[in-house]
Amino acid sequence: MTWVSWRLHRTQLLIAGAFAVAVVGTMSATGTSGAWVQEDGLRAQVIVTLYALPVVAGIIMGTTVTARERERLTNRLAWTQGISRTRWLVSSLWPVALAGAVGVGAVSAVATWWVDAVHLGTRIQPTSFDISGVVPVAYFLGALALGVLAGSVLRNEGLAGAVAVVATVASRVVVGSDVRAHLAPVRHQALATAPPFDLGPIWSAVPGTATLQDSWVVAQGFVPVGRTSPVPGHPWLQVNVLYDRCPSVTQAAQVSRDWVRECAGSLHLHYVAAYQPLGHYWVLQLGEAGIFVAGAALAVGLAVLLLRRSSE
Amino acid sequence: MTAGPLPGTRGAPGSDAPAVKCRALAKHYLRGDALVDCSFDVPAGCLAALVGPNGAGKSTFLRIAAGLTRPTSGYIEALGEPVLSGRTVPVRVGYVDQLRPLYRRLRVDEHLRMVAAMNQQWDQAMAVRLLRQLEVPLRARVGRLSVGQQAKVAVTLCLATRPELMLLDEPLASLDPVSRSMLMRALLAEVAETGTTVVLSSHIVSDLDPVCDHLVILRDGRAALSEPMDDVRSRHHLVVTDRGSEPPPGDVVAVERGARQARWMVRSDEPPADTSGGAAGVEVLRPSLEEIVVAYLTGRHTGSGGTDGDGEGAGRAGAGDPDLVIADKGERA
Incomplete structure (x- = not known):
C-alpha cells in the first residue's frame, strides 16, 4: 500500500x-x-x-x-x-x-x-x-x-x-x-516617551527599547498612567485620539514628539507596548x-x- | 496468493444460502426512485443475468450489493452476510463498475500491483495469463487503452482476487463483438473452475442466452422475475389466438393484439393445449428468451401484491415473498 x-x-x-x-x-x-x-x-x-x-x-x-x-x-x-x-x-x-x-x-x-x-x-x-x-x-x-x-x-x-x-x-x-x-505570557513595557509615528512606531528612536526591537509587539498604545494595559473593555488608544483631546493642535503637521508627550501627560496617559520576547x-x-x-x-x-x- | 474457493460448488442442488438475497430493498434519490421494494434471491454458484431497461435499477442494485451505495431501506446480504456500505470489508465480493474506473496514468501492470496490495487473495499468474490471452499490453498506460481493453483490465483485476461472488455491471457494454465474446469466454472459463457466483447486468439479452443459468428481470426498481433459466424457458409459452378470444389458462404476462390475432405470453407449468389444427385455432409456440424478457418489460404492472387469481405468482421473486410484481391480464395500452 x-x-x-x-x-x-x-x-x-x-x-x-x-x-x-x-x-x-x-x-x-x-x-x-x-x-x-x-x-x-x-x-x-x-x-x-x-x-x-x-x-x-x-x-x-x-x-x-x-x-x-x-x-x-x-x-x-x-x-x-x-x-x-x-x-x-x-x-x-x-x-x-x-x-x-x-x-x-x-x-x-x-x-x-x-x-x-x-x-x-x-x-x-x-x-x-x-x-x-x-x-x-x-x-x-x-x-x-x-x-x-x-x-x-x-x-x-x-x-x-x-x-x-x-x-x-x-x-x-x-x-x-x-x-x-x-x-505564552505577554510582557509589557512602558515608555518614557512615545515613539515617532511617521511610519508606525519606530522603536530605534526611543531609548531603552532594545528588547522591543527584537520582540514581537502584539499590542501598543496609550493607557492610563499606572496601568500596563487598557482598562478592560477599552481599546489601546492610538495617537490620533490625542488630536481630539488636545485641541491646541488642529493640524497633524503640528504634531511633534514634545507635543505628544505633553498632551499624553495632561491626559494621564503613557505609552505601553505589549510584546512577546524573542526568548x-x-x-x-x-x-x-x-x-x-x-x-x-x-x-x-x-x-x-x-x-x-x-x-x- | 492463496487458492480460491473450493471447486465443485457450482449449481450444487439444495446447497447453502443464496449468494445474494435482498428483501424490500429501496433506494430513493432526489431525482427519482432507483429501487422500489426490490426482493429476490440469486442462488449460490450460478451465473445470473440481471436484465432491464436503462433506469430499472440494475446499477443501483449492484452498487448496493458491493457495499458502495447505502440503500434507503430494506435488507440485503451477500454470501450470507449483511451488506453494510463502507463498514464491512467485501473481501470475497468482487465488483466491476459500469464505468470501469481505472487510474488513467497508471500502467496495466501497475494496476495489478496495486490491486494485489489491497487484497488478501491475488492470483498474479492468472491475471498475467488472462491479459495476454485477451491481448492487453501489460506495459501500456490505461488511459491509452481502448474502452474494450479497459473493460478487460477491470474484469481481470476482479477475477484475479478470486472472489466468491462477482458483481459485473454491464461488463460487455460498448465492446465490439469480437472483444465481447473473447471476454465472455475468458470469464466463463475462469468461473467454471471455481464455482464463483456471477451476477452480471446487461440490456443485450442475446449475450446472456447461452451462458446464464439464472435470470432476474428488473423493471421500475422491482424484480419482475427471478428464477432459473431452465424454468424460464420451460414455463413460458407464446400462445397465438384469435383477436377476440378469451385469455388462455395460466398467468398472462403480456398480450399483444394485432389486426386478427392476439399473441399471449403465458406462464404456466404445462403448456396450453395446441389446437392449431382445430376450428378455435390456438397455436402454442416456444418463445425466445428475448421475447420473454420483452413481455415482462412491456406487460402492465399490477403493483405490489396484485397477484393473479390462481395465486401461482409469476417468478418466485424472493421465495414466498408476497410483494411480488407481475404483469396482469390487462392489455398493453
Whole structure:
C-alpha cells in the first residue's frame, strides 16, 4: 500500500521537491552573499514561496487522496477491494504526509537560518515566524488534512481545493492574529516617551527599547498612567485620539514628539507596548504547531467518518 | 496468493444460502426512485443475468450489493452476510463498475500491483495469463487503452482476487463483438473452475442466452422475475389466438393484439393445449428468451401484491415473498 500511495502522488511529490530545491538554492545564495538589499525582489519571491509551498502542496496532495478519486470514480475500484475505507484512507495518506513533512521540515530548517542571515526581522516577528522553525510542517499537515476533508464532502477536485484554500487561510489568519500572542505570557513595557509615528512606531528612536526591537509587539498604545494595559473593555488608544483631546493642535503637521508627550501627560496617559520576547520563540512555535497538528488529526478523523458513511 | 474457493460448488442442488438475497430493498434519490421494494434471491454458484431497461435499477442494485451505495431501506446480504456500505470489508465480493474506473496514468501492470496490495487473495499468474490471452499490453498506460481493453483490465483485476461472488455491471457494454465474446469466454472459463457466483447486468439479452443459468428481470426498481433459466424457458409459452378470444389458462404476462390475432405470453407449468389444427385455432409456440424478457418489460404492472387469481405468482421473486410484481391480464395500452 505504501507503493500505491507513492505511485499516485509521485508527480506531485517530485514537483514539490523541485520547488523545495529551488527555494533552498536561492536561500543559500542570498543568505551567504550578504548583498540582499540588491536582491530585494528575489527575497520577496523566496518569502512567498516559503509561505505558499507547504499550503499548496498539502492541499493538492490532500484533495488528490479523496476528491480526485471520487470525481474520477476510482474510489469505486479502491473501495471494493479487500480493505476497509478507513484503512484505504489511512494507508493512502500517511506516506504522503510523512514525505511532505520531511520535505517541508528540511526547507524550514534552512529558512530558520536564512531569516537571520538576511535580517528579515527576528524569528519571533510574524513573517520570519511563519516560515521558520516547525510551524511550516504543521501548516503542511493542516492543509493536507483540510484537503482530505474537503474532498470527502465535495466530489469536485477543483472545488474541494478552493474550499480547502479558504479554510486554510482563514485558520492561519485567526491563529496568527488572535491565538499565537497568547500562547505564552505577554510582557509589557512602558515608555518614557512615545515613539515617532511617521511610519508606525519606530522603536530605534526611543531609548531603552532594545528588547522591543527584537520582540514581537502584539499590542501598543496609550493607557492610563499606572496601568500596563487598557482598562478592560477599552481599546489601546492610538495617537490620533490625542488630536481630539488636545485641541491646541488642529493640524497633524503640528504634531511633534514634545507635543505628544505633553498632551499624553495632561491626559494621564503613557505609552505601553505589549510584546512577546524573542526568548518565547520555541514556546510559540511548538504551541502553534500543536494547534495545527491537532486540527489536522481532527479533520482526518472527520473525513474517515464521512467517507465510511458516504454513499456512491 | 492463496487458492480460491473450493471447486465443485457450482449449481450444487439444495446447497447453502443464496449468494445474494435482498428483501424490500429501496433506494430513493432526489431525482427519482432507483429501487422500489426490490426482493429476490440469486442462488449460490450460478451465473445470473440481471436484465432491464436503462433506469430499472440494475446499477443501483449492484452498487448496493458491493457495499458502495447505502440503500434507503430494506435488507440485503451477500454470501450470507449483511451488506453494510463502507463498514464491512467485501473481501470475497468482487465488483466491476459500469464505468470501469481505472487510474488513467497508471500502467496495466501497475494496476495489478496495486490491486494485489489491497487484497488478501491475488492470483498474479492468472491475471498475467488472462491479459495476454485477451491481448492487453501489460506495459501500456490505461488511459491509452481502448474502452474494450479497459473493460478487460477491470474484469481481470476482479477475477484475479478470486472472489466468491462477482458483481459485473454491464461488463460487455460498448465492446465490439469480437472483444465481447473473447471476454465472455475468458470469464466463463475462469468461473467454471471455481464455482464463483456471477451476477452480471446487461440490456443485450442475446449475450446472456447461452451462458446464464439464472435470470432476474428488473423493471421500475422491482424484480419482475427471478428464477432459473431452465424454468424460464420451460414455463413460458407464446400462445397465438384469435383477436377476440378469451385469455388462455395460466398467468398472462403480456398480450399483444394485432389486426386478427392476439399473441399471449403465458406462464404456466404445462403448456396450453395446441389446437392449431382445430376450428378455435390456438397455436402454442416456444418463445425466445428475448421475447420473454420483452413481455415482462412491456406487460402492465399490477403493483405490489396484485397477484393473479390462481395465486401461482409469476417468478418466485424472493421465495414466498408476497410483494411480488407481475404483469396482469390487462392489455398493453
